[in-house]
Amino acid sequence: MRLRYLIPVLGFVVLFIGLAVGLTLKPREIPSALIGKPVPVFDLAPVKGRSIGLSTADLKLGTPVLVNVFASWCVPCRQEHPLFMELARTTDFKIYGLNQRDEPDDAARWLDAFGDPYDRTGADISGRTSIDWGVYGVPETFVVDGNGCIQYKHISVLTREILEEEILPRLRGEKHVPCEG
Amino acid sequence: MRHFALLAVVMVALAAPASAQYVDQVLADRQQESRAQSLHKQIRCLVCQNQAIADSNAELARQLRTIVRERIVAGDDDTQVKAYLVDRYGDWVLMRPPLKASTAVLWISPFVILAAVLVGALLFAIRRRKQTQSPANPLNADEESRLASILNDRA
Numbered sequence: 001m002r003l004r005y006l007i008p009v010l011g012f013v014v015l016f017i018g019l020a021v022g023l024t025l026k027p028r029e030i031p032s033a034l035i036g037k038p039v040p041v042f043d044l045a046p047v048k049g050r051s052i053g054l055s056t057a058d059l060k061l062g063t064p065v066l067v068n069v070f071a072s073w074c075v076p077c078r079q080e081h082p083l084f085m086e087l088a089r090t091t092d093f094k095i096y097g098l099n100q101r102d103e104p105d106d107a108a109r110w111l112d113a114f115g116d117p118y119d120r121t122g123a124d125i126s127g128r129t130s131i132d133w134g135v136y137g138v139p140e141t142f143v144v145d146g147n148g149c150i151q152y153k154h155i156s157v158l159t160r161e162i163l164e165e166e167i168l169p170r171l172r173g174e175k176h177v178p179c180e181g
Numbered sequence: 182m183r184h185f186a187l188l189a190v191v192m193v194a195l196a197a198p199a200s201a202q203y204v205d206q207v208l209a210d211r212q213q214e215s216r217a218q219s220l221h222k223q224i225r226c227l228v229c230q231n232q233a234i235a236d237s238n239a240e241l242a243r244q245l246r247t248i249v250r251e252r253i254v255a256g257d258d259d260t261q262v263k264a265y266l267v268d269r270y271g272d273w274v275l276m277r278p279p280l281k282a283s284t285a286v287l288w289i290s291p292f293v294i295l296a297a298v299l300v301g302a303l304l305f306a307i308r309r310r311k312q313t314q315s316p317a318n319p320l321n322a323d324e325e326s327r328l329a330s331i332l333n334d335r336a
Binding site: 030031032033034101127128131132133134136137 | 227228240241244245248267268269270271272273
């Protein structure tokens with residue numbers, strides 16, 4: 001009979017755990033609908049002053065690649081930029097830049113000033129390719145596997161922690177999800 | 182009267198640029214445009230999140246409104262327009278998430294909680310009633326008369 005006094009305590013514990021878990025979630029980061037799906041079909045000219053553009057075919061190389069959505073007007077992009085520079089210097093992974101809704105001159109100047117870590121760039125001036133990729137904020141960073149399948153997406157500034165725990169393993173071919181379609 | 186009309190014209194002219202900034206290119210076909218506007222209210226702005234794209238001035242919302250209009254002109258029905266956006270952004274992009282395995286908890290839990298509360302309240306009421314109807318130790322004749330005299334004193 002005394003057990004019934006435990007009911008409120010139990011209710012409190014359940015509520016406490018529920019709210020505690022809720023606090024660790026990030027409601028602003030919407031899970032990508034495109035994980036495990038092929039990259040969209042697109043073909044973009046390079047950022048002004050560069051010669052190699054970016055298209056769907058460049059994402060089916062047999063090895064995973066990194067796709068970083070950036071823009072000159074995006075302040076947090078500057079914060080993560082040194083990480084991409086370092087990655088380009090110290091590893092052989094292909095890094096592609098998807099330049100979103102930028103003025104061609106601004107994008108070129110930005111890459112000249114802060115350094116260009118990208119093996120290929122695509123100038124998405126209209127923003128339509130980004131929408132096909134399900135991008136809703138800049139910066140976003142994708143890992144695409146060798147078959148052109150999106151394996152992972154990170155929203156907002158890339159940190160060293162995310163790079164080492166989530167991105168590098170996937171670039172090495174670990175932690176991959178099966179590809180649908 | 183003429184002054185008033187003039188004032189009205191000036192005020193409208195002043196107000197026009199303020200609203201023009203966010204006015205979309207609407208569709209010529211009225212029926213298509215009204216379908217587009219009703220869809221705009223059902224699609225979430227991903228940058229502002231608790232706003233529909235119909236109410237948002239964000240660049241992405243503006244682009245999504247244009248895409249909805251384009252899909253309608255291309256001959257998509259409402260379900261196809263929504264599917265086009267869900268393919269890219271997931272169920273999140275809909276203001277009213279669909280009922281399926283992953284969202285079942287979201288849809289069902291309010292009813293489960295309501296039912297639990299009603300059952301609890303009912304049980305409580307039944308028990309309450311039983312207690313008041315049959316007191317555990319009824320008073321004997323002596324106690325009854327004492328109680329009556331105490332109550333009479335008070336009155």
